[in-house]
Structure formats: structure tokens, C-alpha cells
Amino acid sequence: DAGVTQSPTHLIKTRGQQVTLRCSPKSGHDTVSWYQQALGQGPQFIFQYYEEEERQRGNFPDRFSGHQFPNYSSELNVNALLLGDSALYLCASSPSGTGFGYGYTFGSGTRLTVV
């Protein structure tokens, strides 16, 4: 049974560019959450998608947007990249029926470097 799959694993972008990161949730999971983890820090909540809608959002600017598709997969888009956006981006999926936090499964992340 495949877990959470994220692509790409690594990415280098230039300041001002736009980037799209992708996540396929674990089988049976319908909720996807995105986190940003800067080096040496804990993950910070960006937003959560359920039933193709943004359900909750953390303290991130509108440059960060997302989407969830009917098959529950999700994309994270970041516009006008800044050097400070360099981080590990983690996707976590969970089944809605068990209490969202408990069933969390994290993907291995996408390492984004902005130069």
C-alpha cells in the first residue's frame, strides 16, 4: 500500500518564479494538509484541503495557493518566489472520519531551493 507520494523531490527555482508541488495521498485518505519546514525548525501549517475546498489556512500570504482534485490529490502553488521560501514542503494526508490529526501520514517532502 503506497503511502503519501510527493513530487518532485528536489527543485531549484529563481526569485520571482512560480512553482507547483504535487501530492498523492495515502489510499483511503481524503484530506490533504501542507506544511513548510525551514532548516532547523518545526513544520508550519500552510493549509488543508477537504472535499476540494480549502478547509483551514495558516499564516501564509496569498502567494501560497492550492488545489485538491476529485481523486484527492493536491497541488501547492507558490508565486513570486522569495529566497525565504526555500524550505522542505511536506504533504500530509489523513482520513476525515478518524479525527484529522490522528491519522496523519507525511510524505517525504519536496526540497525547494530559491536562488
Add this chain to the structure above:
Amino acid sequence: GQNIDQPTEMTATEGAIVQINCTYQTSGFNGLFWYQQHAGEAPTFLSYNVLDGLEEKGRFSSFLSRSKGYSYLLLKELQMKDSASYLCAADNQGGKLIFGQGTELSVKP
């Protein structure tokens, strides 16, 4: 405000016991998680506490006191492979996890 505090670094000896403390302050609370994260890898689930008390799972135990906003993770019979970052996270509401900065544990021979 919302805040999770845990020590930045800890060092322990192989075979010993180590306790990693975490204090939290959140506007909502649905439980406290501990995750292990090796460098460059995804966080992996260790434990979940929603009621006061101790939860034991093999070499790992986790304790929660909701009234004190306090939790700890206890690792027994330390092994070299336990060297990793340990993340404390509070489920604020509906699966939004608030993480601490992580405790980098180094296990020495």
C-alpha cells in the same frame, strides 16, 4: 497566542534513558503528538495523547498533563539509530498541527 516549547538539543548515551519535555499553549486542543524525524526524511508518528496520563509503546512512552500544558517523551534503552529530531505537536483544531521547533537528540556510544 499559540506556542510550543521544547529544548533545541539533547545528548545521551547508548543504553540510557532520556526525557524530552514539551510545553504548549494553544487556543484549541485535540491532542498532543510526538514525531521522529531523521535528517532529510519525513516525520514519522511516535505517539498521541489526548487524555492525561502515560501511554507506553515499547521503548517509547509519552505523558500528557492538560491542566499544565505539558508533555514529555521518554526513550528507554537508547540506540544509536534513535539519533534524530523529535517534534512535539499540538492538534489545535480539526487536524491543524502546531509544531515545536524540534529537539535534536544525539546518542553517543
